[in-house]
Amino acid sequence: MEPGSGRVFYTPLHEQHQTLHLGMFRKFRIAILIFILATVGLGAWRANARLTTWEHSVHVAIYPIAADDSPATRSYLNHLSIDSFEDIAQWMQTESNRHGRSVLQPIVLHLASPLTDKPPLAPSHPSAQEAILWSLKLRWWASQNDAIAGPKPQVRLFVLFHDPELNSRTPHSTGLAKGQIGLIHAYANRQQRRQNNVVIAHELLHTFGATDKYDLATLQPIHPQGYAEPQRTPRLPQARAEIMGGRTPIDEVTSEIPASLTETVIGQETAREIGLLRTDR
Template sequence: MSFKQIRIALLLIILVLVVHHQFNDKARVASWANPLFISIYPVNAEGDELSQRYIERLDERDFEEIERFIEREGARYGLGLDRPVYVQLGNAIKESPPAPPVGGNFLQRASWIARMRWWRWRFDNQGMDPDVIVLARYFEPTGNRRLPHSTGVEQIRIAIANLFASKSMRGENLVVLAHEILHTIGATDKYDLSSGLPIYPGGFAEPERTPLFPQRIAEIMAGRIPVDESRARQAQSLQQVIVGPETAAEIGWKVATAPALE
């Protein structure tokens, strides 16, 4: 065999191994046979003092509501785990991964995911070896600023959540974190990308409610509570959010119909 043929053969072997590992990992996560371990690593996105002070005061109790949310929703779908996820808080990090392409095409996104795989392979997880890595990027809450779009990638189980360094925004931050975490285990968005409005019926927590509007709570992968056909308001906490049946099926919670809400 020529050197070129050997190189191609090695690349094909590596590709097969990567696909095999990814398939097995996806099946393992979707089975929910064991709890998932999620590690959150804070990042001072702009290096400002306010965000730094906020990050220094964080502890794991600030994220326990994510555990309770997934435990509560899993129980509604008959999940046989008392504690489906464990959320751990790592030390703050300075190195951010490559930024995702804004409105990129398939090749640009594939290239970004490849670079993210390399970043994760090199990443110091501080000895926690999590199933899901969450980078919580905190920004100073000034004026009515809009944060960059958060993202969660199933193929590499990394979530990048852009959050406000503010106690008053803690509830909304937890909704964003839970949304992106569920992306990493297979959930898809349930809102219209152009308008931000929840898509009916999957993005509605109560699609059979009469009258349909206003809804009382939000579906986690929509993140907003529909007020009428053209308006929706942001869920303020995980107490205002549920996992709908479409999302439940995507993450491996086997259901035929949605359980009744209390």
């Protein structure tokens, strides 16, 4: 009704139908996306369950990507070798042994040639629908860009390297347990290679089912699960970082990013999540 006119205005019937159809289409599209994601997730869960029995070596492929057009980044990628990442495999062997899993080579790393195509980046603060769409887009993109010599990898890690002279901060890295895919941001700098490998190892464990063990607001590791030595006396400072806690706690409000994997461990809760520790232990 128009104020003061006494006349009533109705929405045309075809517009009502159009609004109704749009609403039904959105619900249908969301339902289809959820169904697809559930189907993919079930397959990924089964694949993850097979991986984390640790009866055989898990083949992990690393796909380097230049995140910018810097000549320094291109040069860094051209000089990468599997040795650049070997401390990840050595660390995984050490931690597997420490948790009582006598597996010869828990992970075997493979290095692909640098990719020219870039993956879809995760939206910032996505809605549930946007997160599902991005996850599906990433999986599709990965399936089109995972060529590598040798055995078919069970885990695919796409590492985007940034020139630190152009980027003082990188986007958030992501590891998907449902899909065994990692999308990792690192620095194209030899001095930061070991710290890059800490980030890569963290995301690798996400693909095995490990969860974050730090406060998302403060980035402080959560006690006790995010501490390398939760029973240590005094509790602070800690000497090393729990890999999924992400940092070494110094005091109640301060923590440090580990310089290399030698400063990190896989804690008991993380070890249970990825199958290194049986639940009956």
